[in-house]
Amino acid sequence: MTDLLAQNDVFLINIALLAMVAIVALGTVLTRNLLASAMLLGVFGLLMATVWTNMFALDVSLTEAAIGAGISTLLILGTLSVTGIEERRSPPGRLPAAIIVAVTGTLLIYGTLDMPHFGDRNAPVQSHLSPQYLSQQVGKASAAASEHPSGNDFGGEVPNAVTAILADYRGYDTLFETTVVFAAGISVLLLLRREKPGGVSR
Amino acid sequence: MSPEQLAVVLVLAGAVLVLARALRGPSVYDRVLAVNAIGTKAVLLLVLLGFLQGRSGFLDIAILYALINYVATIGLLKLVTRRRLR
Numbered sequence: 001m002t003d004l005l006a007q008n009d010v011f012l013i014n015i016a017l018l019a020m021v022a023i024v025a026l027g028t029v030l031t032r033n034l035l036a037s038a039m040l041l042g043v044f045g046l047l048m049a050t051v052w053t054n055m056f057a058l059d060v061s062l063t064e065a066a067i068g069a070g071i072s073t074l075l076i077l078g079t080l081s082v083t084g085i086e087e088r089r090s091p092p093g094r095l096p097a098a099i100i101v102a103v104t105g106t107l108l109i110y111g112t113l114d115m116p117h118f119g120d121r122n123a124p125v126q127s128h129l130s131p132q133y134l135s136q137q138v139g140k141a142s143a144a145a146s147e148h149p150s151g152n153d154f155g156g157e158v159p160n161a162v163t164a165i166l167a168d169y170r171g172y173d174t175l176f177e178t179t180v181v182f183a184a185g186i187s188v189l190l191l192l193r194r195e196k197p198g199g200v201s202r
Numbered sequence: 203m204s205p206e207q208l209a210v211v212l213v214l215a216g217a218v219l220v221l222a223r224a225l226r227g228p229s230v231y232d233r234v235l236a237v238n239a240i241g242t243k244a245v246l247l248l249v250l251l252g253f254l255q256g257r258s259g260f261l262d263i264a265i266l267y268a269l270i271n272y273v274a275t276i277g278l279l280k281l282v283t284r285r286r287l288r
Contacts, residue, residue, distance in 0.1 A: 009207060016214050020221055027225045039233045043224055043240050050244045053263050061263060070270045074277045081281060
């Protein structure tokens with residue numbers, strides 16, 4: 001890996017991007033024009049996706065770009081074309097809600113103080129789980145693996161440690177996630193299907 | 203400041219300028235154009251970071267961003283003109 005960019009620089013870029021994300025979020029909430037709000041939400045998704053890529057969470061960033069910046073903006077705009085694009089003024093006097101939000105936010109931030117730093121090599125996940133996964137035969141040639149069968153890596157057939165963990169350790173997890181998505185898709189189709197004028201649904 | 207760092211800083215500064223237009227922009231078309239330009243800046247930033255860190259995987263992500271950006275802009279404009287959102 002040729003490092004023309006120090007780790008510190010990547011950190012600074014992330015800070016700049018996250019500051020822009022915060023500004024966009026404020027603008028989204030404060031603007032009265034809902035059309036502008038929807039577009040700013042798309043910008044929010046795009047910037048967050050860039051931050052995810054910067055943190056090497058490539059799968060998350062792909063999902064965020066497709067859903068956050070792409071589909072959801074269009075869905076919100078489709079909704080706005082039915083409901084109108086001006087926000088009604090809400091009555092003032094939301095102090096209790098503001099207090100609850102502030103207290104919850106403070107508690108959540110306080111909770112993150114105990115977490116290990118990003119990329120900390122002494123974090124429990126680095127010192128206990130990852131070495132155990134990586135020490136298995138995952139990613140080695142199948143001939144070498146068949147001499148030491150471990151039962152958790154498809155006999156060394158999977159060339160990538162992450163794939164082996166996703167497909168084996170989290171196989172049922174992924175299976176039922178796809179089931180949930182499938183069920184949700186069928187429900188949406190049932191809800192949105194068009195009825196024929198005669199009353200008989202397709 | 204090395205040239206590489208300067209390039210990243212310039213792209214980020216351009217993104218901030220376009221962001222100001224997206225926040226202020228009086229008409230819908232100002233905002234659409236600003237959103238599209240921010241998408242282009244994100245693609246540029248990803249390509250730049252991928253090149254500087256020697257990670258070619260960033261290129262695939264950048265291509266996908268460009269495609270999503272294109273499709274989202276077309277869809278946005280279709281909705282705005284056809285449903286008379288303005």
